Amino acid sequence: METLFLSCLIGGILFAIVSVLLGDWLSASLDGALDFLSVEGYSLFRPTVIACWVTVFGGAGLLLNKYTEMGNIIVLILTFLIATAFAVLLYFAYIRPMEQSENSVGFSIQELAGQIGEVIVPIPDNGFGEVMVQMGAARSHHIASSFDGTAIPSEAKVIVVEVDAAEGVLFVSKFDI
Known part of the structure; x- marks a missing residue:
């Protein structure tokens, strides 16, 4: 039992080190040969989440096995639940917000109506x-x-x-606070 937990812990740590240090290099050198491993659909099953689950499973299993008097089945069930909780927490606290935080600089000129700006080149009367x-x-x-x-x-x-989108001209008024 200890061998299973130790293997999971070491495997998860090695995965984290290799993916952080060599991830981009491996991806470029293998030219997409491992793309079949990526799971489409549920992003809860991303490699990062799975690696988190495996690592926590190994670590929690070692600790529960060494410091408690529980039987192997109970330790396996508790370890499974702890690892699942950590993986779900990682997904909802880090991965999901990062997926939704994409910044885009694209916008329509029509969206500028109501925005506040600063005059760079003075605007004459007409x-x-x-x-x-x-x-x-x-x-x-x-x-x-x-305006x-x-x-x-x-x-x-x-x-x-x-906004005159056809001419690309913004009609503005002085904004006094």
């Missing part, structure tokens, strides 16, 4: 200037015109009132 607007993690510069026909100086805060 002309065009330039504003910088931040959308998510991206900052973009756009041609802008005054109410008043000049707006450089470094002034503005709010995008209207």
Whole structure:
């Protein structure tokens, strides 16, 4: 029994070390030869979660086997439950949030309406200037015109009132807090 637990613990630790240190290199050198091992569908069965389960199964099994007087069947059941709890915790506390945290800098110009920006090139009464607007993690510069026909100086805060997507022009008004 101890051999099973020790093998799982060592195997899980080696998997973690190899995947962290050599994961990208192995993937590139094998050119996708191991892609069949990836599990499609449920991401709860990702290799990271499985490796976590195996490692915790080995470690918890060794500890329960050495420091308790429980029988082998009870130790196996408890170890299975502990490893499953840790794997599920890893999935919901780390892996799932990381999957959903994808940042994209893509946006539609129509989404700029209502956003606050800063004037980079002064906007004259009846002309065009330039504003910088931040959308998510991206900052973009756009041609802008005054919505109410008043000049707006450089470094002034503005709010995008209207968007002319066909011309690519933002109509802005000075934003006073």
